[in-house]
Amino acid sequence: xxxxxxxxxxxxxxxxxxxxxxxxxxxxxxxxxxxxxxxxxxxxxxxxxxxxxxxxxxxxxxxxxxxxxxxxxxxxxxxxxxxxxxxxxxxxxxxxxxxxxxxxxxxxxxxxxxxxxxxxxxxxxxxxxxxxxxxxxxxxxxxxxxxxxxxxxxxxxxxxxxxxxxxxxxxxxxxxxxxxxxxxxxxxxxxxxxxxxxxxxxxxxxxxxxxxxxxxxxxxxxxxxxxxxxxxxxxxxxxxxxxxxxxxxxxxxxx
Amino acid sequence: xxxxxxxxxxxxxxxxxxxxxxxxxxxxxxxxxxxxxxxxxxxxxxxxxxxxxxxxxxxxxxxxxxxxxxxxxxxxxxxxxxxxxxxxxxxxxxxxxxxxxxxxxxxxxxxxxxxxxxxxxxxxxxxxxxxxxxxxxxxxxxxxxxxxxxxxxxxxxxxxxxxxxxxxxxxxxxxxxxxxxxxxxxxxxxxxxxxxxxxxxxxxxxxxxxxxxxxxxxxxxxxxxxxxxxxxxxxxxxxxxxxxxxxxxxxxxxxxxxxxxxxxxxxxxxxxxxxxxxxxxxxxxxxxxxx
Amino acid sequence: xxxxxxxxxxxxxxxxxxxxxxxxxxxxxxxxxxxxxxxxxxxxxxxxxxxxxxxxxxxxxxxxxxxxxxxxxxxxxxxxxxxxxxxxxxxxxxxxxxxxxxxxxxxxxxxxxxxxxxxxxxxxxxxxxxxxxxxxxxxxxxxxxxxxxxxxxxxxxxxxxxxxxxxxxxxxxxxxxxxxxxxxxxxxxxxxxxxxxxxxxxxxxxxxxxxxxxxxxxxxxxxxxxxxxxxxxxxxxxxxxxxxxxxxxxxxxxxxxxxxxxxxxxxxxx
Numbered sequence: 001x002x003x004x005x006x007x008x009x010x011x012x013x014x015x016x017x018x019x020x021x022x023x024x025x026x027x028x029x030x031x032x033x034x035x036x037x038x039x040x041x042x043x044x045x046x047x048x049x050x051x052x053x054x055x056x057x058x059x060x061x062x063x064x065x066x067x068x069x070x071x072x073x074x075x076x077x078x079x080x081x082x083x084x085x086x087x088x089x090x091x092x093x094x095x096x097x098x099x100x101x102x103x104x105x106x107x108x109x110x111x112x113x114x115x116x117x118x119x120x121x122x123x124x125x126x127x128x129x130x131x132x133x134x135x136x137x138x139x140x141x142x143x144x145x146x147x148x149x150x151x152x153x154x155x156x157x158x159x160x161x162x163x164x165x166x167x168x169x170x171x172x173x174x175x176x177x178x179x180x181x182x183x184x185x186x187x188x189x190x191x192x193x194x195x196x197x198x199x200x201x202x203x204x205x206x207x208x209x210x211x212x213x214x215x216x217x218x219x220x221x222x223x224x225x226x227x228x229x230x231x232x233x234x235x236x237x238x239x240x241x242x243x244x245x246x247x248x249x250x251x252x253x254x255x
Numbered sequence: 256x257x258x259x260x261x262x263x264x265x266x267x268x269x270x271x272x273x274x275x276x277x278x279x280x281x282x283x284x285x286x287x288x289x290x291x292x293x294x295x296x297x298x299x300x301x302x303x304x305x306x307x308x309x310x311x312x313x314x315x316x317x318x319x320x321x322x323x324x325x326x327x328x329x330x331x332x333x334x335x336x337x338x339x340x341x342x343x344x345x346x347x348x349x350x351x352x353x354x355x356x357x358x359x360x361x362x363x364x365x366x367x368x369x370x371x372x373x374x375x376x377x378x379x380x381x382x383x384x385x386x387x388x389x390x391x392x393x394x395x396x397x398x399x400x401x402x403x404x405x406x407x408x409x410x411x412x413x414x415x416x417x418x419x420x421x422x423x424x425x426x427x428x429x430x431x432x433x434x435x436x437x438x439x440x441x442x443x444x445x446x447x448x449x450x451x452x453x454x455x456x457x458x459x460x461x462x463x464x465x466x467x468x469x470x471x472x473x474x475x476x477x478x479x480x481x482x483x484x485x486x487x488x489x490x491x492x493x494x495x496x497x498x499x500x501x502x503x504x505x506x507x508x509x510x511x512x513x514x515x516x517x518x519x520x521x522x523x524x525x526x527x528x529x530x531x532x533x534x535x536x537x538x539x540x541x542x543x544x545x546x
Numbered sequence: 547x548x549x550x551x552x553x554x555x556x557x558x559x560x561x562x563x564x565x566x567x568x569x570x571x572x573x574x575x576x577x578x579x580x581x582x583x584x585x586x587x588x589x590x591x592x593x594x595x596x597x598x599x600x601x602x603x604x605x606x607x608x609x610x611x612x613x614x615x616x617x618x619x620x621x622x623x624x625x626x627x628x629x630x631x632x633x634x635x636x637x638x639x640x641x642x643x644x645x646x647x648x649x650x651x652x653x654x655x656x657x658x659x660x661x662x663x664x665x666x667x668x669x670x671x672x673x674x675x676x677x678x679x680x681x682x683x684x685x686x687x688x689x690x691x692x693x694x695x696x697x698x699x700x701x702x703x704x705x706x707x708x709x710x711x712x713x714x715x716x717x718x719x720x721x722x723x724x725x726x727x728x729x730x731x732x733x734x735x736x737x738x739x740x741x742x743x744x745x746x747x748x749x750x751x752x753x754x755x756x757x758x759x760x761x762x763x764x765x766x767x768x769x770x771x772x773x774x775x776x777x778x779x780x781x782x783x784x785x786x787x788x789x790x791x792x793x794x795x796x797x798x799x800x801x802x803x804x805x806x807x808x809x810x811x812x813x814x815x816x
Contacts (some may be wrong), residue, residue, distance in 0.1 A: 012371035092263045093270030105478040108515055109495070110500030115508070117289070118297035123296055151639035154607050159656045160627045169656065173545040188380050199486050200498065212486065221444060235378060235707050 006025045039221040047225035055207075055229040059170075062206040063233055065122050065194040069129020070237070072181055073190070077137025078129070085145040085171070086163065100136050107193060110200035125197040125206075132193040133186035137179070144178025180245040185238040195230055207233065234247075274524030275309050282306050306330040307509040315509035316516075329513050333496070337517040340492035343408055344480040344525060348473055354416065355423025362374035362424075362527055363431040363457070367489025373428075374443070378420050407489045408410070419472035432459025466533045493517045549632070551614030553708050553740035554581040554604055559613030561599055561766075572765035573599045579759060579768065583707065586734060586741045588751035588758045590796065596766025597744045598712050604712050605633055617708065629657060631708040632739075636716040638693035640685040640700075647672065647681040650700045657704070667695060671699040674733065691722040698730070702737065709734075709741045715750065724784070727753055731779045748800070752792040753783065760799040770799040 020040050028040035039047075048055065106128055113124030123173035148171060156166045198208030207230050214223035282301045289305075290298035299305060316333070318327040327335075358376065362369035434456050441453045484494030496514040503510060547602065557781045560603045561574040570652060574596040587598035604615055606622035617625035618742045632653075638648045650671055651664045659667075675695040686692055694714055701709055715723045732739060745751050751758045752774060760770040774792045776783055783789050 008273075012367055013374040016371040016375065058714070070673055089266055092266035095263070095270070096267040097270055097274060097520060099526070100519055100523065102474060104519045105494075106482040107478075108481055108497050108518045111511060112515065115301075115304060115501075115511075117296045119299075121295060133291075149637070149639065150633050151637045152641070154602075154605075154635065155633070155639055157607055158605055158626060158631075158633045158655050160629065161656050169652070170641065173641070196482050200501070201480070235534060238378075 005095040014236060031229075034163075039224055043221050043226045044228060044249075047221045048228055051222065051225060055210075055226060056209045058205060058207045058226070059229050059233045061122075062194050062198070062208060062230075063237075065125045065192040065197075065206070066071070066233075067192060068126045069131050069181065070186060070190040072184075073124070073130035073133030074137050074186060077134045077182065078141050078179060078185075081141035081145060082139050082167065082172075084142055086167075099109065101131065103138070106131050106245050107200065109195045110202075114201055114224045119202050122203060125194050125241065127193045128197045129190045130133060132189040136185040136189065140178045140182030140185070141175055144175030147178070148174060162220055173253060177245075177249060180241075180248055184241045187241040188234055191234045191237050262273045278306065279309060289328075289387040291362055292523050299309055303507055304508045307512065309374070309451070311509040312516075314514040315507075316513055329510070333513045333517040336491065336496045336514065337521050340477070340480050340484065340494065340517075341521045341524060343412050343426055343484075343492065344415055344473075344521065347412045347480060348419050350412065350416035351476060352469065353420025355358040355420040355536070356427055356470075357434040358424045359427035362428050367429070374426055376421065377486070381418075407487055411480055411483040411492075414483040419478035420447075422468040422471040422475065423465070426464045427461055430464030431457045433464060434460045444530055462536050466529075469532070470526055470529045473529045474522060477518075477522050477525050486540040493521065551583055552580050552734055553583045553585065553618060554579075555614075555616050556580070556600070556604070557614045558602070559603065559615060560611045561596065561603060561608070562611045574603075574610075575765035575767050577593070577766070577768055579771075581708075581742060583740055584738050586743065586754055586756045588743045588745055588755040589761060590745055590748065590751045590758055591761030591766075591793060591800070592746070592763055593763040594615065594763040594766070596763070597761050599766065600761075601710050601712050601742055601744050603630065605790060629704050631710050632704065632706040632708060633710045634694075634697045634701040634712070634714045635714040638685070638690075638697040640696055641687050645682050645684055646677060646688070646696050649685065649696055650703055651749075651768070652700060653703050661815070669701060675699045675729070675734075690723075691718055691726060694718060694726060695729070698733070702733070702739075707739050709739050709793060709808055712744045713746070714743075714745075716745070723747075723750070728781065730754065747782075748793055748796050749789075752789060752796055753779065758792075758796050760796060772796055 025041045026037075026041075028038060079089075080094070084094055109131075110124060110128055111183035113127050117127070139146055152170055152174075156170055161169070195208040198206045199212060203209075204213070207226055211223050211226045211230070214220075214243070260360075265498045285298060287300060288304050289300040303311075315331040318329055320329050320332045324393075358372065362372055415432055431453075437486045438460075439452065442456055447455070480492065481494040481497075483489070484492040485498055489495060493514050497518070500507075500510050500514055556577055556579040559574055559577045561570075563571045563573055565571060577596075577600060579587075589600060591597050599608070603610045604617065604622060606626040615622050618630055620630070621629065636737055640646075641652065644652065647665075647668050650668045654664045654667060668681070675698065677692060677699075679693060680688065680692065685696070688696070694717075698711075698714065701711075704717055715726050718726065731754065741754075743751070743754060747753075755774060758772045758774065760772065761767065764771045772792070772795050776786075776788060776792075
């Protein structure tokens with residue numbers, strides 16, 4: 001029974017992936033699909049290995065922007081959420097601003113940030129990634145801080161615990177799973193935002209710009225190879241944050 | 256109850272005004288070239304080009320778009336572009352919701368399907384499909400079926416739907432699986448089939464999970480539309496307008512902000528429309544959980 | 547030892563809750579009660595009689611609307627700040643990310659007791675509740691009864707002279723419940739603390755208490771106080787005629803108190 005469950009959760013997705021790629025390859029070869037439509041997986045793999053070092057370089061640039069955005073946006077989100085939870089007025093003042101940030105395309109602000117921080121620097125992209133990360137971090141942390149059970153609140157009051165003690169001993173540890181979930185969501189957003197911000201101008205050595213310039217030069221197989229690089233970068237960010245989440249929750253001893 | 260609501264709206268307005276005040280305060284106090292550490296600008300420049308006055312942004316809305324004699328007034332042009340983008344986003348949202356629901360049903364029905372598909376659904380969100388927007392455009396130009404011609408705006412809608420489907424698929428699956436054993440046992444005891452159980456139990460039970468997901472999907476669809484417009488190069492919408500106006504920023508910096516306000520507007524409008532939809536499903540929404 | 551050596555004095559206390567629609571609920575009306583040092587007093591009554599509310603006022607978790615409450619001669623706020631009482635609720639309320647030991651040490655940690663003294667005290671308490679082997683387990687690895695024992699050990703961490711307990715055994719099965727009652731009796735005899743114990747089980751109140759305070763709703767008030775002076779409290783008492791007499795006395799007091807409804811709802815007769 002256990003064996004079949006493992007087979008199902010581990011093998012099934014792998015099998016689906018293999019079948020999909022095989023089918024893709026087969027169709028491209030069988031119908032002689034032109035590369036500008038869909039290049040074959042083997043073609044993409046070839047282009048990927050061929051320009052591997054360039055892809056890695058570009059991924060480093062985009063990845064660093066995303067990482068800085070993730071750290072800055074994440075920490076800001078947690079801090080602001082702690083203050084907003086302590087000060088009801090602050091959370092009310094922030095509510096419409098965060099609601100707006102959550103529904104607007106933040107990358108639309110890219111040209112503005114390029115003007116404010118200089119179009120030759122990566123600062124504007126990092127800020128865009130940071131804002132994109134801030135929103136789920138702030139909302140998740142605040143939600144987590146508010147999940148306190150009444151019995152725990154009573155307990156802290158009966159101990160005459162200070163606000164700082166209640167935060168450190170009760171609220172923050174309780175919010176950890178929510179914060180980590182926010183981080184996981186934020187990690188994908190950071191990569192995508194840093195990538196897309198490149199479409200709106202700025203320095204041209206990142207993955208996003210590489211995709212568009214390859215496509216503009218009709219090098220479609222090359223463009224797909226860069227897309228594959230972006231996919232792997234996104235998966236790396238997601239995998240690491242999901243790993244941190246799983247590790248922290250296990251260490252915490254159930255829930 | 257009513258006063259509490261009025262109070263939170265009041266504080267919300269204070270928050271927005273506070274940001275505007277901070278903007279003007281920083282602009283007045285900080286040096287023109289911002290604050291740089293080494294060669295990196297850590298605090299923004301405050302010139303009128305980088306940070307126009309709030310009132311300039313607002314008054315600019317009531318001037319014509321260009322100096323041309325037949326130019327529309329700016330806010331009207333922005334509103335038209337916003338309506339265009341909102342329409343595409345709505346189409347993308349509908350497509351995304353339908354495909355997300357179908358996928359969730361598939362995964363709920365067959366456990367193996369869930370095991371095989373769910374990891375890919377999650378992985379799909381790390382794939383910046385927006386990044387292949389330039390490639391999607393190339394596909395479209397090769398599709399001719401009879402008199403049907405693939406248009407660029409359809410590519411934009413497809414990309415928007417790709418961003419919208421994920422929260423729907425994941426939350427709908429959670430919702431469909433949410434009824435406890437006792438409930439499914441009850442339906443089993445009634446000898447109800449899968450279909451009856453779906454209609455009478457699983458779908459109603461999934462509404463509380465679905466509502467936040469639909470809202471998130473709407474926001475994603477808007478983001479997808481605006482960005483895809485830029486990368487595909489589709490004119491007429493907010494995304495393209497942002498790029499066009501940003502190009503003239505040095506001569507007319509306040510104009511850059513007009514389409515950004517337009518983007519905020521469609522974001523809020525789409526969230527409002529979904530909220531309106533949710534009111535109709537009020538009786539299924541007891542004990543809603545955030546997505 | 548003066549005559550005012552009371553653990554808790556409650557004088558003419560009122561508590562009014564305002565509802566969201568602007569109405570008022572009279573949770574407690576003119577309640578007076580004195581609990582002597584070392585005395586075990588149970589509060590019993592149907593749902594809505596204000597027994598939990600009364601305990602929360604003593605604990606300074608909610609403010610009273612009128613009247614006066616003192617704990618060891620101090621205001622409730624001062625008593626809370628001085629940690630003169632320990633408290634346990636119906637839910638164990640353990641922090642899920644802390645081990646059993648760290649949960650017991652929580653109040654000591656908050657009040658700046660150093661690590662060595664904390665460990666000494668938690669060792670003592672773990673032995674007292676018989677969970678030495680579970681010191682490093684997390685709450686999700688414990689049964690309901692074990693969790694509740696940890697919560698009670700935590701309430702005793704600072705050797706309070708007063709214990710406030712709000713239906714601490716309410717969520718346990720009958721077997722575990724009787725076992726926990728026996729343990730609580732033993733613990734109280736050892737520590738000599740006064741206890742205010744909220745319950746809706748008649749046998750539980752009778753078995754544990756020196757006095758049972760019977761309350762009635764709308765508005766919440768004390769209708770009767772029944773003295774029980776058993777010579778000893780052990781398993782045999784549960785089969786004793788005096789015990790059944792006590793149960794009968796409390797039951798009839800409860801029924802007499804509920805004049806509007808056919809029977810006291812929310813009271814268990816088991």
